[in-house]
Amino acid sequence: MSAITPRYLTGKTDDxxxxxxxxxxFLFDCDGVLWSGDHVFPGTAETLDMLRSKGGIAYPYPHVQVVTNSTLGKQVVFVxxxxxxxxxxxKKKLDDLQIPSSVEDIFSSSYSSAIYISRILKLPENKRKVFVLGxxxxxxxLASENIPYIGGTDPAYNREFKAEDYKSIAAGDSSLIDPEVGVVLAGLDFHVNYxxxxxxYHYIRRGAVFLATNIDSTLPNSGTLFPGAGSISAPLIxxxxxxxxxxxxxxxxxxxxIEGKFKFDRQRACMxxxxxxTDIRFGIEGKLGGTLGVLTGVSTKDDILTSDVRPLAYVDTLSDLLGAK
Amino acid sequence: MSAITPRYLTGKTDDxxxxxxxxxxFLFDCDGVLWSGDHVFPGTAETLDMLRSKGGIAYPYPHVQVVTNSTLGKQVVFVxxxxxxxxxxxKKKLDDLQIPSSVEDIFSSSYSSAIYISRILKLPENKRKVFVLGxxxxxxxLASENIPYIGGTDPAYNREFKAEDYKSIAAGDSSLIDPEVGVVLAGLDFHVNYxxxxxxYHYIRRGAVFLATNIDSTLPNSGTLFPGAGSISAPLIxxxxxxxxxxxxxxxxxxxxIEGKFKFDRQRACMxxxxxxTDIRFGIEGKLGGTLGVLTGVSTKDDILTSDVRPLAYVDTLSDLLGAK
Structure with a gap:
């Protein structure tokens, strides 16, 4: 994809x-960049402060909730x-980890899905309901975008599959099949069942749009991996x-x-x-002006230097950016 | 695979x-051949009787349970x-549908899996346990082959995933991870959960052999499809x-x-x-002497005549074979 040699920035103030x-x-991936599990990397908050203060008025955190705006310094978005x-x-998680933020700085795949459904999909009025695996x-x-939904955490779905369910589902019986469902949205679901x-499956066969919040096959936790959102979509795929x-x-x-919400110039944005x-590819395919790799997560220095997908620059740890002070 | 033109046998006594x-x-697929759902196709029992009686002594059904033997006529195996x-x-299902059979005529993917584990896999003595999704x-x-197992229908596994499970599983805590598990066997599991x-996933990462009873993505029922055994393996894959x-x-x-159990000459066997x-491919790749397609199930006449995988012959319905009487 990009055969450049990424610039190594650590320790080079002018660079x-x-x-x-x-x-x-700056669009930030979080786990592996700002923290790992429940452990915040040293200097994370200071680095974000530095970026937010640079070139403008200091960001008024942590107790004042504001819609951030790039005229106040650099914009930080948690993706x-x-x-x-x-x-x-x-936001609560960021607070617990003492990372200053506002809800408006956060862009999650669930929010992304809600935005996509409400603003991009053109659903007929009688097909606006979402069946949620998640x-x-x-x-x-979904509620924040006024999108009606069923499934999800509703305990009515947390039950055994019964022999009579075959016929009810096949017949489209209204006790199980809601004719207004026009979207199936699959995310990480700890209550997935048959x-x-x-x-x-039946909603999609009947014409519902098949969406996934994300398709990461695994979920990192406790130093190992667990089934991710992609493993909920996998049977349907x-x-x-x-x-x-x-x-x-x-x-x-x-x-x-993200661009629809923040209206930024892609050339002036860095992932x-x-x-x-995932992260670096996301930035490159999005034609952002820059991508920055950090070595505190999954990809190694070797990956960054030899992968088909290489960032414009990289640092050992995010807080190495404080060298620019 | 086979560019032959399948012979159409319906109505042709000599052929x-x-x-x-x-x-x-004769190895028989069941659903779509002998019956569909709970509906037995007319003439199914008579056709099996005819085959079993042909060339030898009549098969002594339905009340005498015997190990069938090809010297008594043609051997019928339900696969x-x-x-x-x-x-x-x-066998109980066959009885309910009034199809004469003995347990020994039946070869299911669960039995096939048990045979494979007990007779083909060489598991160390301390790794003989099977973790069952099914x-x-x-x-x-598994019990019939004296194979120890955990998981499966044990209600202890029928519970929510808890936050502390991450750490227990990551640490290999013996409350959740049994060090004797050497095989994960995934089949259709109506109680699948996170x-x-x-x-x-963790057993396989720790070295367990990954087996599936079968990988059919769907399960036919009530004239439509439901998640099959393959959709239980899909997240793991x-x-x-x-x-x-x-x-x-x-x-x-x-x-x-099947051959290990019935010791037949593949050239004298027909699927x-x-x-x-699935069925016809199974017979051809198994180098059986013949394959016979029927049009009462999934594949159409067009599939049979133009697919890469074509049977040696085909009939409209199984009972058309009674024309040989």
Missing amino acids: IKDFLDHFDV TNNSTKSRKDY ETGIEQE LKLALA MMLGKEPVALGKPSQAMMDA VGDRVN | IKDFLDHFDV TNNSTKSRKDY ETGIEQE LKLALA MMLGKEPVALGKPSQAMMDA VGDRVN
Whole structure:
């Protein structure tokens, strides 16, 4: 994709300053960049402060909630594929980790999905309902865009599949099949079960649009991996022989949604991430002016230097950017 | 695969006789061939009787249970990818549908899996346990081969995934991770959940052999489709980036197991089925002497005549073979 040799910025004050001067907006991947699990990397908050203060008025955090604006300094956006949390939940996580933010700085795959459904999909009035495979984060973001939904965390779906369900579903019985469902949205669902998979499959067969918050096959936790949102879509992909439209990184549907909200100049934006195949790819395919790799997460220095997908520059840790002070 | 023009046998007495004379053993796919759902096709029992009586002593059914033997006529074997039923359960289904059979005539993917684990896999003594994603049919067949197992229908696994499960699984805590598990066997599981998928994934990462009873993506029922056994493996395949060894049609591991049990001459055996891509492929790749398509199931006449995988001959319905009387 890009055969450039990424610039190594760590320890090079002038190079860092020069790099930062090119951008007004920084899109941040979170886990592996700002923190790992519950452990915040040293200097994370200071680095974000530095960016937000650079070139303008200091960002008025942490107790004043504002809509950030690049005229006040550089804009920082937290971009996460985590679909289980709403932006409000995620703000709480950032607060707990003592990372200053406002809800408006957060862009999650659940929010991205809600924006896509409400503003991009043109659904007929009688097909506006979403059948959710996922957790409360998705439900909250759909509600924030006034999108009706069923499924999700509703305990009525948290039950065994019964022999009579075959016939009810086949017949489109209204006790199980809601004729107003026009979208199936699959995210990470800790309550996935046979009934919900069967219903999702049948809604899509009946014409519902197949969306996924994101298709990461795994979810990092406790130093290892667990089933990710992609493993909830996987049975449907296999059964249907088709892929969902994914609303998380590296899907450009997410970039379009971010740009739609923040209205920035892509040439003046930089994606910061630890994974070349999701974060860096996301920035490059989105034609952002820059991409910055960090070595505190999944991709190694070797990946960054030799992958098909290489960032414009890289640092050992995010806080190395403080060298620009 | 085979560019032959399949012979159309319906209504051609001499052709049918000639065809049947070539074979001592008939392997039957069931749903779509003998019945559809709970509806037995007219003439099914009579056709099986005819085959069993041909060339020898009449098969002593229905009340005398015998090990069938080709010297008594043609051997009929029921080959099913259904993993939720044990052979005993399946015999009961055949009884209910008034199709004469003995348990020994039945070869299911759950039985095939048990045979493969006990007789083909060489597991170390301390790695003999199987973690099951599936129903009682699998458990019964594992028990019939004296294979220890966990998971499956054990209600202890039928619970929510809890935040502390991440750490327990990551640490290999013995409350959740049994160090003796050497195989993960995934079949159709109506009780699939996040905990079971996470455990299956971790067992395979820790070195367990990844097996699937079968990988049919869908399960026909009530005139439509539902998630099949393959949709239980799908998340694991996506997460691991590798495929399981499948023990159902069209996997030749199943053919080897059938031959291991019945000791027949493949040249004198014919596979009968409704799906070119599973049944007919299974027979051709197994180098059986013949394959017979029927048009009462999934594949159409057009599929049979133009597919890459074509049977040696075909009939409209199985009972058309009665024309050989």
